[in-house]
Structure formats: structure tokens, C-alpha cells
Amino acid sequence: MRGPYLLRPLQVDISVPDKIGGVYCLSKNSKKIEIVARAERNLRDAIKAHWKEYEFFWYEPALTPREAYLNQCYTYHRFCENGNGGHEHPKPPEKVEIKCPVCGV
């Protein structure tokens, strides 16, 4: 995971490659990841959509939806699993047969 970077539209354009999918994290605090999310096609736009809600972002590009999902699961279990905001386990991409590599869901 690359980051943290300050979440501002210009900073996103500078840091994140264009037209690539992957996993990104958001937080109001550079030391603690709050949200782990996935962008199927465009990390840049997905991250920029949140710039008024969060202060920092991290990202990791992925070549396929499968790779993005696996990375999202690892990141989720590492940072968000235990009572951190109570958000749900990542869902697999559409039309991809895959289970979480950490918990098997």
C-alpha cells in the first residue's frame, strides 16, 4: 500500500496512475486507516470523490479485479476487522468466483 498522501484532487492526479483499478484506503488521520475500498477501473476518480470527507489516502494498483479483491481482503483484515467503524467485509467482484484468502467467506 502506497501512502499516506494528502487527499486533495491535485495530489491524487500527481500520485495515482490514470485509468487503473485497485485498492484504496481513506482516513482522517495519517496513522490509522478507516476505510478500505476497491475501484474496478479508475482509482483516481474513486479517490477524488472522497476528498471532502477524508484527509489522507493510500492506494495499490491491481491488474485484474481478482487481484484487487485479494489485496482488499488482506488490507481489510489487517486494518479494519476489529470494531473499526463496523464496516462490512469486502464483496467479491461480479462474475468472479473467489473467496477471501484470510477468512474463507
Ligand SMILES: [Zn+2]
Ligand atoms: Zn475475509
